[in-house]
Amino acid sequence: MRKTLDRKEDFSVPIFHTFPEFLEGIARLYGPRPALSWFTRRKEEKTLSYKELTDKVSALRNMLLEKKLPTGSHIALIGENTADWIITALAVISCGYVAVYVDTEQSDESIRDMVRRSDCRLLFLSGTFLPICLPLLQDGQVSGMILMGSKTTEAGVEMLEDLYAAGAQKEVSAFPQTDPSQTAEIVFTSGTTSQSKMVLLSQGAIMQNICDTGTYVRLYERVFCSLPFYHAYGFNTAVLNSFLRGCHLYINGDLKTTMRDLQLSSPDSMLTVPLMLEAIHNQLWLGVEKAGKAESLKKLIQAASVCKKFHLPANFKTFDALREKICGSLRLIICGGAHLSKEIAEEFELLGIQVLQGYGITECCPLISVNCNYDNKLGSVGRPLPTVELRIEEGEVWARGPSVMQGYYNNPEETAQALTSDGWFKTGDLGYLDKDGFLFLTGRKKNLIVFKNGKKVSPEKLEELISSIPMVKEVLVTGTANGVFADDVKLTASIYPDPQRTEGLSSYEILEHLQHEVDKINNTLPTYQQIQLVNIREKEFNKTGTKKIKRHGN
């Protein structure tokens, strides 16, 4: 049987308070080890050691400091997941400036709007975003641009490669005086209804959060991350945490090559979101079905579940072979960002791959709670991090501690609504703590459907039930106005059926089958929670940057 971590001694991590401390620390502790790898389009592996990585950060810092920008200047990063993106973020923050992470999945105008609203005067951007952002330079709305990863002859645009080369020729400059309370990042929240908010995160808050995370989660040696870096989950939780532990991080930022790079990098640990985990799960079952072994595997899983229930050993060789074939050396998956089906997590566990679910929100750097390698309760999002205080206020999760944001940039009204005077952040998520201190999420406050009789239901709860129908690929439950009174609603389930399971079936046959299955679920629910209308969608739902289904605009 493979070694699993079950001793708390394995979880000690170095503690840092600022980014300069962090950079000095990882260079000193892990210098020659591989820090970061990625694959080119031709599948060549490129690698930077910790020393090479931190040397590049120093070279860029030399050049940035020569620009003599005031401390706290805002500098935007607009680009795909690359080593340059990481190096730039680390250099900007360790100079005492604020790195502004622009969500690159937005429209061209939204990207320009994010730059304007965040008051950035200097931009680092990849070739894709140069034509989109050039008007800002030409209009004088920004004063400089630095191109990452390609070349240009555009006036006023410098090239990052030139800055690396020039900076490396200079004496390494000392880190500017940095305080943990200095703002390090501005991260845009992926709001689904209104304009995105700009979350201010301090150096100390981020460092506290990653050190806390490290004491709960032990990543192994090779870590794979395809989460976008412009989200706190991607950069803070995945990238910085991996460096904190001296891991070898493989990065990918393009859905086109995610599965390819996942296989090429053969990681033992992976940080991801449910959508990706479900895609891997689907691949696994498609492979099994093609091999004509679906029925026997289902029986084996049932048998293993029973064994597990009675604490009997359930390490069947078939599972080992299947895991090796489909998932290589993968043995740990950290999953967050959205709700993950407990059944999928259980199947991975039976295959010998541990799934640790966590919960975070950008305003908390982001992690609030996570399961531990040695103490994992499936279905929960783990225990609160060591320095995070949790309280459940009328069903809503409130968090307090050093990782909570400084506020929303240029938005005192929203800040006052989100933070109480004594420092509690209202997450807007609903949940409860069980007797062992594990947090369970049940829905989001703003999505609560309120009925005329005063009863409430969270659509996520119903969506989880409906998602268990094999033919359902995606589902969104909404409360639809009944037309009589404003608060008289009926529950509607809009379902995007799994195309692979509905091949050859007419829309009518699909609807009939789904209605039958939903009726069975309804039989187990109180009347007011029963689904009254089933709609079929022909297209998958629109999703936010973190692959959550958008509740509005679908």
Added chain:
Amino acid sequence: MLQLIQDIIYDVTGKSGITYETDFVQDLALNSFDVMNIISAFEEHFDTSIPTREVWQLHQVKDVIAYLAQKGFTEP
């Protein structure tokens, strides 16, 4: 070119019966991840790179053919 695209889509998704008007999402019911995997196969075949933001505009088979023609790729 249509034959080539049919072959690629079949290899990646197992779907057949592709025409010029076939819509990846509406007709083949593919999700964004499936579409990206198909585009990735095109990239490999033509030894080119199709930027992700341009993929957003390729809804139908004929869009892909027009895009590749514009880039100077034609199947002998």
